[in-house]
């Protein structure tokens with residue numbers, strides 16, 4: 001492991017200044033549950049780590065004029081404990097609950113999870129299903145990026161050198177939207193997802209609208225199953241339609257075969273989990289499951 005220096009940023013501007021000063025050799029350090037493993041195994045060799053954990057404002061979970069803002073430094077445990085997240089976006093709590101074990105959830109942050117951009121990350125599908133966006137601090141000001149556009153490739157996001165993910169925002173229009181998150185791993189705990197799915201929908205005048213299906217571990221980046229979403233629009237909910245949406249979602253995905261599972265098995269999981277997540281979202285919308 002190559003030696004590195006650690007600078008502790010006391011506020012956001014100091015973090016940006018340190019990242020700028022040491023670019024392109026600096027990396028942001030949050031919980032370190034992913035970054036330090038990579039450094040230890042020589043997959044990355046930053047010369048400088050900018051520790052942002054002292055920057056309290058980055059851990060705040062609050063309702064704002066835009067919606068529910070969850071600071072990038074909010075840990076998975078903090079999300080599970082947050083009354084605001086539980087009330088407005090319970091699917092995020094369900095997702096946080098499936099991440100690693102207690103120790104990982106106590107240290108690992110939402111921001112760190114999203115920035116890893118691994119296809120299986122568990123914090124991604126629910127924000128996709130809720131039209132969330134990322135609030136990003138750049139040296140020349142703030143910018144916002146829809147979470148659907150945030151992931152570019154495995155381990156690559158839209159973040160540019162020197163930028164900081166500040167918060168994930170669930171827009172006001174999505175707060176309280178019936179949503180369900182399901183994950184399938186090889187064990188119940190401490191397992192990466194073979195497939196994870198979040199589905200959300202609303203019922204108005206007996207038909208479905210605003211259906212969203214976010215999928216993880218099924219393609220090089222997290223994706224929305226747009227064709228599957230479309231067939232639900234303006235239709236009365238039914239098991240047959242959810243089964244069809246599951247089949248379409250499985251067709252839209254591009255799962256791989258690896259040592260954990262074959263692509264065929266993953267496709268079957270996508271089909272079943274999508275169908276179940278839609279049924280669960282419907283039940284939460286007050287419809288029949």
Ligand SMILES: Cc1cc2nc3c(=O)[nH]c(=O)nc-3n(C[C@H](O)[C@H](O)[C@H](O)COP(=O)(O)OP(=O)(O)OC[C@H]3O[C@@H](n4cnc5c(N)ncnc54)[C@H](O)[C@@H]3O)c2cc1C
Nearest residue numbers: 028030031032033034035100108109112113115121122165
């Ligand atoms: C034993 C174990 C089990 C795990 N299980 C799961 C699991 O079940 N599901 C899952 O999804 N993940 C899992 N992980 C992965 C990891 O714990 C999570 O991704 C975690 O949320 C990462 O957050 P962190 O704060 O530790 O990030 P760090 O390791 O500190 O950082 C990760 C990456 O994000 C960058 N970064 C962090 N914060 C910011 C920011 N605010 N702005 C810009 N860049 C930033 C870092 O530079 C680095 O590139 C597991 C890890 C371990 C070690």
